[in-house]
Amino acid sequence: MIFMMGMAGLAEIYRLTQTRFFLFALLAVILISIVGCGNYQGENESSSISISSIENVEFPGNSSFRKTGHLSENEDSAFGAEQSGDGENINIHSISRRIEERIVVLVADEWPPYNFEQNSSHKGFVIDVAREIFTPSGYRIIYRVLPWTRALKGTLLGYYDGAVAASRIEGPDLVFHDTPVVVNRVSFFTSKDSKWLWEGQESLENQILGVASGYDYNTFINKYIHDNSGNGRKVQIVSGERPIHQNLMKLINGRVQIVAGNRGTINFIAAEQGLQHEIRFAGLDKRDDSLCYIAFTPVKKRGETLAILMNTGMDRLRRTGVWSLLLKKYGLSDSEAESEMNLKSASEAAFEGDTERENGGHE
Template identity: 35%
Template sequence: MSICRQLVARGLLLTLLGVAGWARAETLVIAGDIWCPVNCQPGAERPGIFVELAREIFAEAGIEVQYQALNWARTLQQVRRGELNAAIGAGVEDAPDFLFGSTPVASSRSCFFTLPDSTWHFSGTESLAEQRLGVINDYSYGDELNTYIALYHGDSERIQIAAGDKALALNIGKLMHGRVDVVLENAWVMQAMLASQGQAGGLREAGCRAPDVPIYLAFSPTLESSPRYVALFEQGVQRYRANGRLQALLAAYGVQGP
């Protein structure tokens, strides 16, 4: 082979390697506030159900998933603007303009938690009349509760809204110190948080809202890449449900699927 042909061949090889390297470098960024076991601490051995699932599914297409922990209001804002690819664990009511697959990863059951000596029980929004309820900024809790929260927003004797990266921990602290009477939160997220604080079983579950809310990896409505990512993730979720991998992942975190 002549020197010229060798150089051409070498150049073609380097070009192909460069293309392959570029393909491997494709990344998407997902985010959410710490909502373990849905999504846990970045860098943890078990970073959360949605994080592990997204990484496994997109790795099959040569796509790297990066995970960031941000407060929920900021997550929704940045995904909506296209600064991030997707929000973790969103329900359709959280961001109806986002792009969702047809298959939820799991369902969220929002329950009411009190101190152990309380006898109060949730039986509809009318039962909240004498309770100071702790919720989290920009969370959706279903139409009935969202309406109630909006109606009494600003009345600290009815509603107190926590914000920031540690909103749930803040609400638990307020409940422990008597600054709120009830905290509304996903049941297994609350259980995981209490366990991480060494307080497993430290609060009383006083009823849950119905029905459970399907939760998804919700993609940005402004990015051209989103429809492709939605399709890849949807196909992966369906495949993992069919072969049992999704159920095994949920079970590893102590969660049952929808």
């Protein structure tokens, strides 16, 4: 009897011990989960990138980035898929890998003569400037053509290193060097039969203006676009990798009456499409200039390093005469004074620029 009572007592002690062990284990799991979640949230907060100043920029599609500052899973994978099949044996979206292998990835939509199509034999004035600056320091430039708002977004998040020919208004959270590479003035073009002339903002009344999504034109035109962006009878906005091509075709087909943009770029693209005799220059807005740079990513202080190289490199190019040779190659006047094409065709200018290089024009 005593033996049976002893066994029952031991069983009760064992049961109570198991219960206490289970309670202690459960409490430990809860505490670990709370601590872990706190650390995870802290890491997210410290690594997030502020986009408050560009939250109203129109990004293509129904992007979660516009609301949260982070890409959805589908959008994140879309950046990676964008570069497949290009022959590069590197994940250019890994910023740590790019830093290690001294690769600089520059992106933009097509904006000749400053940056051309990705597969063009001539990459453009700004791309050539970047190569002349970064190559002597042991960097390799990779250039990609993307829709402009996508290029800005990807650079902000660190998928790419620099957005080519961006203004501070277009990329307020990006990192800028000191001296602009392009000074952009807004020009206006119409079809050849139009009599319209730019005579101030009032002259835009009863006209349909064609512009590109995400572009910084100037303070006044930006406001006009913003105020009338929902009115297709005043402003029509296009996006994509070649928005100026689209706007010129809309102009020729009578879907818009005016196209705004950089005079040199529009002249170049019109000549490329054989439309130079179908359009006419209708005026230049001299009230305000848009200063354009290579705007670098703020992630991991990558942009600070590249911006310093741009500052010293641009001084070197001007001092050695390389800057002037590159301007001549693309038929440009000094971009700090005026961003317009010379009358000489860009193809002739590019040919002469290459000839000077072959004849020892510069090292």
